[in-house]
Amino acid sequence: MxxxxxxxxxxxxxxxxxxxxxxxxxxxxxxxxxxxxxxxxxxxxxxxxxxxxxxxxxxxxxxxxxxxxxxxxxxxxxxxxxxxxxxxxxxxxxxxxxxxxxxxxxxxxxxxxxxxxxxxxxxxxxxxxxxxxxxxxxxxxxxxxxxxxxxxxxxxxxxxxxxxxxxxxxIAAGGVWLITRMILQPLQRLRTGAHRIRAADTHQQLPTVTRPQEVADLSASLNRMLAQLQTSMHATRRFTADAGHELRTPLTTIGMNLETLQRNPHLPAAHRQEALDAMVMEHRRITVLLEGLQILARGDAGALPPRATVDLPALLDEAVRHAQHRHPLTTYSTSIATGGVPRVQGWPAGLRMAVDNLLNNAALHGRQPQGQVHVSLTWDSSQAFISVIDDGPGIPSDEREAVKERFARGRRPRSHGSGLGLALVQQQAELHGGALTLGDADGGGLRATLTIQLHRTAGSPAHSTPPAHSRRR
The missing domain is CATH 3.30.450.20 (PAS domain)
Known part of the structure; x- marks a missing residue:
């Protein structure tokens, strides 16, 4: 028994x-x-x-x-x-x-x-x-x-x-009963704090405990877990709100075109094709929008794959080559500093997406047609700098911080993008210990610089050297 x-x-x-x-x-x-x-x-x-x-x-x-x-x-x-x-x-x-x-x-x-x-x-x-x-x-x-x-x-x-x-x-029972009351008081504080946590409160934390060490470690671990859960919840809510807000317009457009085709079975072929083309464009917009929102949500929630060593010159060279195929009317040129190859401990897919977005923005917002885009890679002892320079009208200084927000397109947008491109670049920069800086190019246009924290390798020089080669595509 x-x-x-x-x-x-x-x-x-x-x-x-x-x-x-x-x-x-x-x-x-x-x-x-x-x-x-x-x-x-x-x-x-x-x-x-x-x-x-x-x-x-x-x-x-x-x-x-x-x-x-x-x-x-x-x-x-x-x-x-x-x-x-x-x-x-x-x-x-x-x-x-x-x-x-x-x-x-x-x-x-x-x-x-x-x-x-x-x-x-x-x-x-x-x-x-x-x-x-x-x-x-x-x-x-x-x-x-x-x-x-x-x-x-x-x-x-x-x-x-x-x-x-x-x-x-x-005597022992009485003494232990009193002593355990003092020893277990931190656990009681944690339990009381846990009872006060509600799902609607995204900033609630458990009380900070300093001793005993085991309870202090438990408190810190639980608070980290709560922070991760709250971040994930915030990302989910933001994804839901953003998706609901941004999908309303394209879905409404598709619905109106479908209703038009349904009510007018004998619509002329030219008008029918125009409605179909509009729905295809809205479908592409929805797909791009959802992909961007998913990436942002994963970054907000910290749901990232394991870090890997990224060869920045190779990544940049491949990204420019593919961008040239996507935008054949734009001329891309690159310059990469010589010396020790900079390596980054990060997420290759995220960095590639950030560089692709900068290259696409430069082509879309540069001079039309026959635009010129120059890409450079330099580094110092702790950071690498990827700069993308176009020859377009640029962005006014008072709008540069705003356009890095989600769904921001500026006062005079020149394309019908999702408004998530620079927001995705900014997020990847922060995840890699850097930032996105927007400024004026020397010859006019916009200079977008992506800063990335470096992982130095043995034998790498502390400073960059002048560019040894420049290619035009």
């Missing part, structure tokens, strides 16, 4: 310590009592042996006294033995010749063997020692001692141990 355990940790600790104290004190006390009892019984055996030797030397005197009970002052042995709870007997065969001392309440049987033994008579225990009186005689001397006082002492000591163990248990 399984014993029920207390539900609270405080009660479990108190019960466990109290039980341990009872066991330790009880076992230790019983061991001590057993040793005391053993010592007492050993003393009795020693006294019996010494008394037998003394009586054996005066056996003739004992025999001359005859048989019977003693009274104080009746003889040398009677005066000593009466009241001492001891008895001396001379036995010949199965017959008792004489006996002196305290008589038990019942007759003690005649001993059948020599040596030490314990005899139980009338509810009393007697310790007996028997030895031959003379070597050439069948007479034997028996000396007995009442063990009642020793057994009483054993019972008294056992009760004392039980009482001390019970008292120790109560």
């Amino acid at each position: 399984r014993l029920p355990l207390p539900r609270s940790l405080r009660s479990q600790i108190t019960a466990s310590v109290a039980l341990l104290v009872v066991l330790v004190v009880g076992v230790a006390g019983l061991v001590i009592v057993d040793r005391i009892d053993h010592r007492d019984r050993t003393d009795v055996d020693r006294q019996l042996t010494a008394r037998a030797d003394k009586v054996q030397g005066d056996a003739d005197k004992l025999l001359s006294q005859g048989n019977g009970a003693d009274s104080p002052g009746s003889d040398d042995y009677g005066g000593l033995l009466v009241g001492s709870q001891s008895l001396v007997r001379l036995v010949s065969g199965d017959e008792i010749i004489t006996q002196r001392g305290d008589q038990p309440t019942a007759d003690i049987p005649v001993p059948t063997s020599d040596g030490l033994s314990t005899v139980r008579v009338g509810g009393q225990s007697w310790r007996s020692f028997v030895q031959p009186l003379k070597d050439d005689s069948d007479e034997r001397l028996q000396v007995l001692q009442d063990l009642g006082p020793i057994e009483q002492r054993l019972a008294d000591n056992t009760r004392i141990v039980a009482g001390v163990a019970a008292l120790s248990m109560l």
Whole structure:
């Protein structure tokens, strides 16, 4: 049968310590009592042996006294033995010749063997020692001692141990109950703080605990977990709100075009194709919008893949090559500093997306057609700088921070993008320990610079060198 355990940790600790104290004190006390009892019984055996030797030397005197009970002052042995709870007997065969001392309440049987033994008579225990009186005689001397006082002492000591163990248990339980109240107070604070947390509150944290160390570590871990959950919840809510807000217009447009086609089955082919083209464009817009929102939501929630080493020159070269295919009317040129190759510990897909967005923005917002876009990569001891320069009208200085917000398109947008491009670049820059900076290009246009924290490798120089090559695509 399984014993029920207390539900609270405080009660479990108190019960466990109290039980341990009872066991330790009880076992230790019983061991001590057993040793005391053993010592007492050993003393009795020693006294019996010494008394037998003394009586054996005066056996003739004992025999001359005859048989019977003693009274104080009746003889040398009677005066000593009466009241001492001891008895001396001379036995010949199965017959008792004489006996002196305290008589038990019942007759003690005649001993059948020599040596030490314990005899139980009338509810009393007697310790007996028997030895031959003379070597050439069948007479034997028996000396007995009442063990009642020793057994009483054993019972008294056992009760004392039980009482001390019970008292120790109560004292230990009371002390542990008070101590655990202080020790577990930080846990109680955490539990109270956890009860106050509500799903609607996105900034609630558990109380900060400094000691004990285990509870402090638990508090810090739980607060980090809460922060991650709150960040994830915030990202989910923002994704839902942004998606609902931005998808309303394209979905409405698609719905109106579908309704137009349904109500006008004989619509001219040119008008029908125009409606279909509009729906295709809105569908593409929705797809791009959802992809951008998903990336932003994953970044907000910290749901990122493991970091990897990124070769920035190779990534930049591939991104420019693909951008040239997407925008054949735009001319791209690159310049990469020579020296130690900068490497970044980051997310290759995120950095590639950020560079692609900068290259697309430069092509879409640069001079139309025959625009020129220049891309450069430089670095210092701690950061890499990817700069994309176009030859368009640029962005006014008072709008540069605003266009990095989500769904921002500026006052005079030149394309029908989702408004998430620069927001995605800004997020990736922050995730990689850097930033996105918008400024004026030297020859006019916009200079967008993506700063990334570097992971230096052995043998890499501390500073960049002038560009060693420049390519035009």
